[in-house]
Amino acid sequence: MSTENEGAAVPSEAKPPTGPQPDRASASASGAQTPGAPPAAPPPPDFAPTVPPVPGGGFDDPGRMPPYHDGRVPQPGYGHPGDDPTAERTTQFPAYAAGAGGGGWGQQPPYGGGGDPWGTTGSPVPKRRNGGLIAAVLVAALVAGGIGGGIGFWAAGQADSASTTVSASGDPGALNRKPTSVSGIAQKALPSVVTIEAQGATGDGGTGTGFIYDKQGHILTNNHVVASAADGGKLTATFSNGKKYDAEVVGRAQGYDVAVIKLKNASGVPLNPLPLGKSSNVQVGDATIAIGAPFGLSGTVTTGIISAKDRPVASSDGGGSSASYMSALQTDASINPGNSGGPLMDAAGNVIGINSAIQSAGNGGGMGSESQQSGSIGLGFAIPIDQAARVAQDLIRTGKPVYPQIGVQVGMRDTGNGATIARTGNNGSDAVTPNGPADKAGLKPGDTITKLDDTVVDSGPTLISEIWQHKPGDQVTLTYKRGGKEHTAQVTLGQRTGDK
Known part of the structure; x- marks a missing residue:
């Protein structure tokens, strides 16, 4: 399965761990629990759990710690009443918080909640010694660490089989679509x-x-x-x-x-x-x-x-x-x-x-x-x-085109040496039009035109192409060869109307 712009999928509903669970009553007054095989860590809930107050605060109240042997009720953030605040205490805790009663999330601190981290309510309690604070904090840290590790292990396993892609932002402003693009x-x-x-x-x-x-x-x-x-x-x-x-x-x-x-x-x-x-x-x-x-x-x-x-x-x-x-x-x-x-x-x-x-x-x-x-x-x-x-x-x-011209007929197949004026024109006509622009400039049959202004002319098509870049009446300079010598002539372009 491929998901667009998402990480590994997380189930929408938290499920409790399966298998036998230790009885909540087995927890000792000191907070130690009977170790056992840890169940698979449940996924995190899609909501921050809340614990409503239950009248009486009995042993089965998930918002409270279980009572001590002498009947006193522990308060969050403190050790046992009468504990020596200077005594160092060690708490044994199974991995993944196996002692969570009922497999629920009621005994975990609410996400992002304020006030009492264990969700307890009630009147102020008598003054107690602070020696058990270290133990309580250690218990909370171990519980959170175990659950976090289990969730991480579960999420990593889910991600192994997923394909994660990244979509572009799609912001049109990031594209160059200016009027000049x-x-x-x-x-x-x-x-x-x-x-x-x-x-x-x-x-x-x-x-x-x-x-x-x-x-x-x-x-x-x-x-x-x-x-x-x-x-x-x-x-x-x-x-x-x-x-x-x-x-x-x-x-x-x-x-x-x-x-x-x-x-x-x-x-x-x-x-x-x-x-x-x-x-x-x-x-x-x-x-x-x-x-x-x-x-x-x-x-x-x-x-x-x-x-x-x-x-x-x-x-x-x-x-x-x-x-x-x-x-x-x-x-x-x-x-x-x-x-x-x-x-x-x-x-x-x-x-x-x-x-x-x-x-x-x-x-x-x-x-x-x-x-x-x-x-x-x-x-x-x-x-x-x-x-x-x-x-x-x-x-x-x-409705008709107008072509500038110099009044000569040139060979169209020879290339490389210039445009050579034909000896005779088509159908026996004159290759140089009598009294035409080229005739007036002194050009004769057999002359080879090599330049028009500064443009090199290598063939008949090149000469025609360059002449047609101008308009009738324009004056151009022709460079041509006759008898091995180079000459120049000023030619005023004539015109022809229509296609033949």
């Missing part, structure tokens, strides 16, 4: 995170995550979460309280992997937008919190850190569409299929990214949207919120 941030953010179910016209679809972007009912998520329902499909958004609402696509950016949807009937819906942080201020090692619906498990909260910044990631939803590019925030917070579109937050509860892609052991070392991956191995990637918010504003305003 993970628990505090999660409790505040969860009502603003939704689980998105997308179903295409042909029945295909999936589950992802989104979060409230503004009070008008716009929800920010990934393009690959809603793409299947964009043309004649069905979208729903389910809040943490279980309420589900129909939604529609406002706009989506395939290249950025960003989409905005809106609740069709937002009246009466508590819309609390999550605060947006600044991804440009994020540092490696900062704490992160991810919320989503991995494998359909809505409201899942995981934590980690920023493992890296400006990680170039090219991903695809596996549907044969063009890839998406991002200069991602890398985190080791657990991100799995279903987390797509959910918020990545900092330690203050501000959104710093949109969870979008993972790398797992089952995809051959490549990167892609997490909807096509097997599971998290601690390599998750989020679209920086600075970029995502800018894209969201364009989608809300016009």
Whole structure:
């Protein structure tokens, strides 16, 4: 039997010792008792025994000592009348107080009681000598010691077979649930995170995550979460309280992997937008919190850190569409299929990214949207919120994305040495757009771009990811190689509207 937060069990009712008991009348006037085999010690009572006065104070009165041979009644705390106070007396007492009359507790001192320790009442007694005090005290000590030892022996035997556990205090104040704790941030953010179910016209679809972007009912998520329902499909958004609402696509950016949807009937819906942080201020090692619906498990909260910044990631939803590019925030917070579109937050509860892609052991070392991956191995990637918010504003305003560009076509497979401008473009087009930003800056086919501002460019996807971190009209410095020599050029970014 296991007891919670208790010691060895004690019987609720004291039981007298069993077996033959010596007759109370066998006690001599000197207080010595006939020794015998001690019975098992009884357990302590659950109450402090009291002894009511009995008229007459006879021999069977448990509140009094037995009379002496000459008829005098002894009083507690004294020896026999006439004893020499200087005489040393020795009292023989059996173990465990075997002479207790009737096996009861009447002759033991009351627990915690005051006044007469033996419970006697009556009128003052004649003056007696104090020589017997030592003997009486010794008797009381032996009785108490014997009983205490028996109880201890009995309790130890009971405890041997018991299992004692200790329960926590359960004090909520001892837990760190401040607003800035993970628990505090999660409790505040969860009502603003939704689980998105997308179903295409042909029945295909999936589950992802989104979060409230503004009070008008716009929800920010990934393009690959809603793409299947964009043309004649069905979208729903389910809040943490279980309420589900129909939604529609406002706009989506395939290249950025960003989409905005809106609740069709937002009246009466508590819309609390999550605060947006600044991804440009994020540092490696900062704490992160991810919320989503991995494998359909809505409201899942995981934590980690920023493992890296400006990680170039090219991903695809596996549907044969063009890839998406991002200069991602890398985190080791657990991100799995279903987390797509959910918020990545900092330690203050501000959104710093949109969870979008993972790398797992089952995809051959490549990167892609997490909807096509097997599971998290601690390599998750989020679209920086600075970029995502800018894209969201364009989608809300016009329904179409706007991409900054330099007007060149580069190789997408070569890595390590930079982004090389193709000799010829797709379908025989010009690799450098005539009169475009790069053409105006003097770049030519075959040039290899190695830097954009201070960021090293090792491939075509890295160059695109870095350009898309900016907005049209921004001026950047390109470092490139031509004929083994390094050159720099100032380029003002142009723009392209919509996805191709």
